[in-house]
Amino acid sequence: MISIIVHGNCQTDIDRLKIHKSVVKILKKEQEEFYIHSFAKRNSFSNFDFAGGGRGLDTNSNSVWNNSEWISFVKSVHTSSVSEYALNIGTVNRGEKKELIFAPIIFSNDETKALSIAKLYSSASKSGSGIAWFFHRQNKGWKLSGMQIFSFIN
Numbered sequence: 033m034i035s036i037i038v039h040g041n042c043q044t045d046i047d048r049l050k051i052h053k054s055v056v057k058i059l060k061k062e063q064e065e066f067y068i069h070s071f072a073k074r075n076s077f078s079n080f081d082f083a084g085g086g087r088g089l090d091t092n093s094n095s096v097w098n099n100s101e102w103i104s105f106v107k108s109v110h111t112s113s114v115s116e117y118a119l120n121i122g123t124v125n126r127g128e129k130k131e132l133i134f135a136p137i138i139f140s141n142d143e144t145k146a147l148s149i150a151k152l153y154s155s156a157s158k159s160g161s162g163i164a165w166f167f168h169r170q171n172k173g174w175k176l177s178g179m180q181i182f183s184f185i186n
Contacts, residue, residue: 045117047174048117048136048137049119049121050174051137052119052121052134052148053121055148055150056068058165064130064152065130066130066131066132066152067131068119068132068134069131069132069133069134070118070119070120071116071117071119072119072135073134073136074112074114074116074136075135076134076150076151076162077111077135078162079162079183080149080162080164080182082106082107082109083107084107085102085103085104085106086103086106086147086182087103088180088183095180096168096178097166097178097180102166105140105147106147108141109147114136114138116136117136119134130154131151131153131155132150132151133150133153134149135148144168144169145167145168146167146174147164147166148164148167149162149163149164150162150163151185159184159185159186160184161181161183161185162181162182162185163179163181163182164179164180164182166179
């Protein structure tokens with residue numbers, strides 16, 4: 033697992049931007065090239081199982097999304113109350129690259145957890161995946177706790 037700590041105060045535009053940038057950094061380490069959409073959109077939440085606690089495709093019992101605290105947090109999310117926002121970290125040239133479409137970052141009420149969800153889609157192959165990154169607060173920053181693919185798009 034890649035260890036990333038994102039520093040900043042919780043639930044600010046700066047926190048959201050830093051978390052988004054850390055996800056982009058992770059994907060770039062995996063040699064992905066993509067165009068980043070300029071808005072964090074709620075429709076990227078589709079196919080993520082909030083009602084089921086966000087367990088997704090990986091049911092490994094040691095995974096963070098199988099922790100009762102995380103399951104409670106995810107089940108408590110009401111995406112209809114989450115606001116979309118501009119996200120200006122993308123490239124100008126879309127070209128034939130994959131598209132990365134972020135959902136808005138969700139923070140827990142106690143400010144100890146953050147959930148980043150995105151869709152990575154290729155219009156060339158008409159396929160992609162939904163991916164969730166689970167962050168927890170560590171000192172004054174955010175550390176990646178785990179990531180999982182929760183859906184495949186065909």
